[in-house]
Amino acid sequence: MINNKTILAVITARKGSKRLKNKNLIPLDKKPLIQWTIEEAIKSKYIDRLIISTDDENIISLASKFNGVTIPFIRPENLSSDKATSVDVIKHALSFYESNNIIFDYVLLLQPTSPLRICKDIDDSIQELSNEIKSVVSVCETDHSPLWSNELPENKSMKDFLPVSIKNLRSQDLPTFYRLNGAVYVSDVEYLIKENGFFGAKTKAYLMPKDRSIDIDNELDLLFAESIIKSNSSNII
Secondary structure (H helix, E strand, O other): OEOOEOEEEEEEOOOOOOOOOOHHHOEEOOEEHHHHHHHHHHOOOOOOEEEEEEOOHHHHHHHOOOOOOEOOOEOOHHHOOOOOOHHHHHHHHHHHHHHOOOOOOEEEEEOOOOOOOOHHHHHHHHHOOOOOOOEEEEEEEOOOOHHHOOOOOOOOOOOOOOOHHHOOOOHHHOOOOEEEEEEEEEEEHHHHHHHOOOOOOOEEEEEOOHHHOOOOOOHHHHHHHHHHHHHHHHOOO
């Protein structure tokens, strides 16, 4: 709870995964991927109820080993495909509690694919919420400027690949761009329902460093995350 407002945190973890089989349970530094998110979320001083929305029996078994996280329902089949959105899953969780006469003021989405996000990122994002700021979404700087990107025609010609305005500019001369990193999404519940998501006029960015912004989508992401973890461990005195 923060400022007398209650918070429901939802870790979304469906069974299926096309690129990495059983992605949410795949080992990262000898721990299942989802465990990284569970352990940090449990540390939060603001979360009132932490749940996992899943259809995976193995995830249910793993979660049962941790105090402070529950699985109040099995995610319905229609919300367990790759076509179901995170917002749909969040709405289902809120509806489940509403049907049991439990109403939350804020809802927090945590995805297992952001294992290097820490409790401080979660709590600092929550602290940004106010009457003026109804939703907070985490971002980080892009690795490369999108101004250096473009589509290619069939003949692969680069004649108009770069705008004339940025030709021959150095990277440090270009504006700074940011991207969604998938680590933290938190919102006032009424705002989320109204906007049908976390984005709107009263949404604010929470800036995270790149080394905590890895989004696990493939084997290369896993290797990168492993490298960061090992590097951080070696720097501990």
